[in-house]
Amino acid sequence: MINIFINDEIEQVELETCLYNVLEAYASKKGIKLAAIAVAVNGSVVPRATWQQTQCQANDKLELFSVVAGG
Amino acid sequence: MVKPEITADNSSAKIKSSTEPMVTTAALSDSDFLRYSRQVLLAEVGEIGQLQFANAHVIVIGVGGLGNLVAQYLAAAGVGNITLVDGDRIEVSNLPRQLLFSDQDLGLNKAQVAKTKLSIAYPNTQVRAVGEHLNHNNIQLIFGDQGQYDLLLDCSDNFCTRHLVNRTAVEQQISLVSASAAHFQGQLLCVDQQARPDSGCYHCLFPADMQVNQTCQTVGILGPMVGTLASMQSLLALQLLLGNTELVGNLYRFDGKQFSWRQLTLMRDESCLVCGHELSKYECVNG
Numbered sequence: 001m002i003n004i005f006i007n008d009e010i011e012q013v014e015l016e017t018c019l020y021n022v023l024e025a026y027a028s029k030k031g032i033k034l035a036a037i038a039v040a041v042n043g044s045v046v047p048r049a050t051w052q053q054t055q056c057q058a059n060d061k062l063e064l065f066s067v068v069a070g071g
Numbered sequence: 072m073v074k075p076e077i078t079a080d081n082s083s084a085k086i087k088s089s090t091e092p093m094v095t096t097a098a099l100s101d102s103d104f105l106r107y108s109r110q111v112l113l114a115e116v117g118e119i120g121q122l123q124f125a126n127a128h129v130i131v132i133g134v135g136g137l138g139n140l141v142a143q144y145l146a147a148a149g150v151g152n153i154t155l156v157d158g159d160r161i162e163v164s165n166l167p168r169q170l171l172f173s174d175q176d177l178g179l180n181k182a183q184v185a186k187t188k189l190s191i192a193y194p195n196t197q198v199r200a201v202g203e204h205l206n207h208n209n210i211q212l213i214f215g216d217q218g219q220y221d222l223l224l225d226c227s228d229n230f231c232t233r234h235l236v237n238r239t240a241v242e243q244q245i246s247l248v249s250a251s252a253a254h255f256q257g258q259l260l261c262v263d264q265q266a267r268p269d270s271g272c273y274h275c276l277f278p279a280d281m282q283v284n285q286t287c288q289t290v291g292i293l294g295p296m297v298g299t300l301a302s303m304q305s306l307l308a309l310q311l312l313l314g315n316t317e318l319v320g321n322l323y324r325f326d327g328k329q330f331s332w333r334q335l336t337l338m339r340d341e342s343c344l345v346c347g348h349e350l351s352k353y354e355c356v357n358g
Contacts, residue, residue, distance in 0.1 A: 036282040040335045047275050047340030066284055067277045069230040070253030071137040
C-alpha cells in the first residue's frame with residue numbers, strides 16, 4: 001500500500017493502482033459521480049482519456065474538482 | 072434567423088495573430104495620454120501598449136454577470152473594438168450582479184443595452200452588439216474570416232455554449248480566456264493553440280460528455296463572486312493584448328468561501344475531439 005493525498009486528505013491505495021481505479025473507488029466512497037470529476041495530479045491536469053494509463057505514485061497529491069459553467 | 076447587427080470595421084487596422092506582438096502605427100492624442108496616464112505609467116503598458124489596446128478587437132460571448140464587468144473594464148481601459156454577443160433579455164434577478172443594467176432596462180436585450188451604455192461612457196471604444204446567442208448557424212456570420220478578432224472571451228453561462236466557444240477558438244486560432252462562477256466556486260483559464268499547444272483546449276479539461284452540477288440558476292451566486300472572476304478575466308485579457316503569454320495554459324480555481332486561489336497546469340488530451348489532429352463531430356450531452 002502507498003499513501004496518496006486526495007484534496008489534502010490522506011488515502012491508502014494499492015501499489016501500481018491506475019488513476020481511474022483510484023478515482024472510481026473514491027467517488028463511490030464519497031457518493032460523487034465519476035462523470036462529474038476532473039483531476040490534477042501534483043499540479044498538472046490529467047485528461048480523462050489517460051486516467052487508465054496513469055499510475056499513482058507514493059505521496060501523489062490529487063486535486064479533484066468539477067466544472068463550473070455559470071457566468 | 073434574425074440577422075445579427077454586425078458590421079465590418081474598417082477603422083481599426085488588423086494588428087496581430089494570437090501570439091505575435093501587435094504593430095501599431097499611430098500615436099496617443101494628448102487627451103488619451105491624460106485619460107490613460109495611470110496605465111501608460113506602467114512599464115509593461117507604456118504608450119505602445121495603450122495603442123495596442125486601442126487597436127485591439129475583443130469578442131465577448133455572454134453579457135451576464137461576467138460579460139457586464141469584463142466589457143466595462145476593457146472599454147474603460149481603452150480597448151478600441153468590442154463585440155458583445157448575447158440573446159438574453161434583462162430580468163430583475165440579473166440586477167444584483169449585472170451592474171450595467173437597471174430596472175428601466177428590464178425586458179431589453181443584454182448586448183444591445185450594454186452597447187448603448189458603454190458607447191456613452193467610453194466613446195473611444197466602438198462597441199457592436201449581436202443580439203442573439205452564439206450557435207452553429209450564426210458562427211460564420213459573427214466570426215467571418217479568420218483574424219477578425221484578437222481575443223475571444225467566454226463569459227457564457229452554460230456548458231454547451233462554452234464548448235461551442237472553445238471549438239470556435241480552436242478553429243479560428245484565437246486565444247481563449249474562459250471564466251466561470253457559480254455558488255462560491257470560480258474558474259479561469261486561458262488556452263492558445265499557437266502559443267501553448269501542449270496545454271490543449273477547454274475540451275481536454277472538461278470533455279463535452281462531462282456531467283455538470285452547478286449553474287447560477289440552481290445553486291445561486293453573490294455579485295462580488297462573479298465580479299472577482301470578471302476582474303481576473305479582464306486582467307488576463309489585457310495581459311494577452313500586451314503580448315504576455317506567460318499565463319496561457321493555466322487553470323485558476325477560486326474558492327470564495329476560503330478566499331483561496333489554486334493554480335493548475337493544463338495538459339493536452341492527445342485524443343481530444345476538438346484540438347486533436349482529427350477534428351470530428353461530438354455532441355454536448357448537457358444541453
